Amino acid sequence: MDHTIPEIVIGRLPLYLRELSRMAGESGKIKTSSHELAQRLGISPAQIRKDLSHFGEFGKQGTGYHISYLIERLTDILHLNDEWPVALVGAGFLGQALASYRGFQRRGFAITCVFDSDPAKVGVKAGGLVVQDAATMATRLREAGIRIAILAVPADAAQATADALVAAGVGAILSYAPVSLTVPPGVSVSYSDPVVQLQQMTYHLSIENE
Amino acid sequence: MDHTIPEIVIGRLPLYLRELSRMAGESGKIKTSSHELAQRLGISPAQIRKDLSHFGEFGKQGTGYHISYLIERLTDILHLNDEWPVALVGAGFLGQALASYRGFQRRGFAITCVFDSDPAKVGVKAGGLVVQDAATMATRLREAGIRIAILAVPADAAQATADALVAAGVGAILSYAPVSLTVPPGVSVSYSDPVVQLQQMTYHLSIENE
Numbered sequence: 001m002d003h004t005i006p007e008i009v010i011g012r013l014p015l016y017l018r019e020l021s022r023m024a025g026e027s028g029k030i031k032t033s034s035h036e037l038a039q040r041l042g043i044s045p046a047q048i049r050k051d052l053s054h055f056g057e058f059g060k061q062g063t064g065y066h067i068s069y070l071i072e073r074l075t076d077i078l079h080l081n082d083e084w085p086v087a088l089v090g091a092g093f094l095g096q097a098l099a100s101y102r103g104f105q106r107r108g109f110a111i112t113c114v115f116d117s118d119p120a121k122v123g124v125k126a127g128g129l130v131v132q133d134a135a136t137m138a139t140r141l142r143e144a145g146i147r148i149a150i151l152a153v154p155a156d157a158a159q160a161t162a163d164a165l166v167a168a169g170v171g172a173i174l175s176y177a178p179v180s181l182t183v184p185p186g187v188s189v190s191y192s193d194p195v196v197q198l199q200q201m202t203y204h205l206s207i208e209n210e
Numbered sequence: 211m212d213h214t215i216p217e218i219v220i221g222r223l224p225l226y227l228r229e230l231s232r233m234a235g236e237s238g239k240i241k242t243s244s245h246e247l248a249q250r251l252g253i254s255p256a257q258i259r260k261d262l263s264h265f266g267e268f269g270k271q272g273t274g275y276h277i278s279y280l281i282e283r284l285t286d287i288l289h290l291n292d293e294w295p296v297a298l299v300g301a302g303f304l305g306q307a308l309a310s311y312r313g314f315q316r317r318g319f320a321i322t323c324v325f326d327s328d329p330a331k332v333g334v335k336a337g338g339l340v341v342q343d344a345a346t347m348a349t350r351l352r353e354a355g356i357r358i359a360i361l362a363v364p365a366d367a368a369q370a371t372a373d374a375l376v377a378a379g380v381g382a383i384l385s386y387a388p389v390s391l392t393v394p395p396g397v398s399v400s401y402s403d404p405v406v407q408l409q410q411m412t413y414h415l416s417i418e419n420e
Contacts (some may be wrong), residue, residue: 007298007410010413011410013409013413014403014406014409014410015390015405015406017409018388018389018390018392018403018406022365022389039399040390042389042390042392059298076414077413078409078410078412079412079413079415079416080409080412082408084408084412084415086408092307093306093310094302094307094310094311094327095308096217096303096307097302097303097304097306097307097362097369098404100303101303101404102306103388103404103405104404104405104408107405107409108405108408108409108412109405109408147415148408148411148412148415150404156231166387170414171414171415172408172411172412172414174407174408174411178228178313179228179232180225180228180229180250180251180333182252187412188410188411188415190407190408190410190411192402192404193228194308194311194313194314194384194402195224195228195313195314195317195318195319196224196225196228197224197384197400197402198286198294198296198314198318198319198382198384198400199223199224199288199290199317199318199396200217200220200221200223200224200359200398200400201225201358201382201384201400202288202290202294202304202318202358202382203220203223203288204381204398205237205289205294205358205381205382205398206289207359
């Protein structure tokens with residue numbers, strides 16, 4: 001396997017997998033093509049073929065892709081064969097929404113523990129789980145061998161929480177805190193900040209278009 | 211002004227603005243440098259200087275940037291001088307969390323109306339606003355001149371909702387629905403799907419690293 005695959009290519013694979021899974025749910029649908037995928041995703045067919053070619057042959061020229069086979073291969077490539085346990089840190093409004101979100105389990109992940117440092121939140125329920133004291137986090141994560149965490153804490157607490165997660169063996173952090181984190185090499189961080197996304201769009205919403 | 215600025219450059223400007231705003235809150239801090247910004251953001255100093263150079267001169271070589279001036283300029287460039295009113299569609303767990311999020315107002319946005327098509331949700335409160343019937347959405351958006359919307363509806367309802375928003379004059383959509391949307395040219399869509407982000411990271415979390 002090619003070990004120098006650009007991160008932007010890796011980033012598109014989950015989109016392919018998501019759309020293929022939708023297709024698989026459509027009755028009678030067995031095959032697709034780079035053109036059909038492209039149209040649904042707003043990506044060019046050539047880009048899709050090139051992205052997939054990094055990982056070998058997925059179909060013969062002109063005959064399209066078997067949806068279930070492509071799903072299987074992408075699931076392999078992204079290491080989604082087994083469900084990953086995920087720790088959620090922060091049980092505020094957003095943490096509660098994430099803990100209750102049913103979209104994780106169908107797609108390879110399960111939030112298996114929730115932590116908060118606020119005594120008022122420890123012991124309450126979040127998505128069916130009891131919120132645990134963040135002071136016990138390192139021990140729990142190590143016991144459970146958890147390597148993925150979602151950060152839903154305020155900006156000021158984010159770096160210290162990320163440090164604690166990394167020290168406890170976490171290698172992938174999805175952060176909703178509106179701040180850039182510093183992590184050691186080998187640890188992945190992905191960010192979600194709605195304001196950053198909105199601000200990028202307002203650049204295009206100029207006054208003259210009003 | 212250069213009108214061919216790559217989207218990836220525009221996408222970094224909100225990160226610069228966010229970090230500069232944090233710096234501005236640090237007591238006694240007046241100036242910064244591309245090196246300091248770079249270190250805090252995990253981006254190279256050369257990249258930051260190159261990104262900013264698209265928009266003119268921000269400081270003299272070797273003297274650094276005035277934080278408040280750079281904030282002012284980025285605020286201008288991203289059209290954040292006035293607060294943008296934002297419509298939120300979907301008042302489920304995530305919609306409630308977004309409606310209650312205080313991070314919008316400090317950074318140029320205010321959710322001013324919330325819609326849902328579920329009769330059980332219409333009339334309830336979300337972040338201090340009364341949830342309105344989605345059937346009235348087009349009229350309300352036009353009346354208020356709202357051009358930005360946040361989509362927090364299920365995947366199956368997302369495309370129809372996006373179509374309705376665009377028809378009502380919305381030009382920028384931040385979608386939390388796990389599905390690719392089709393919109394006319396000139397309309398911006400930005401996506402947030404935690405599973406897509408997690409799946410990109412699991413690629414790097416191979417079994418051998420366990």
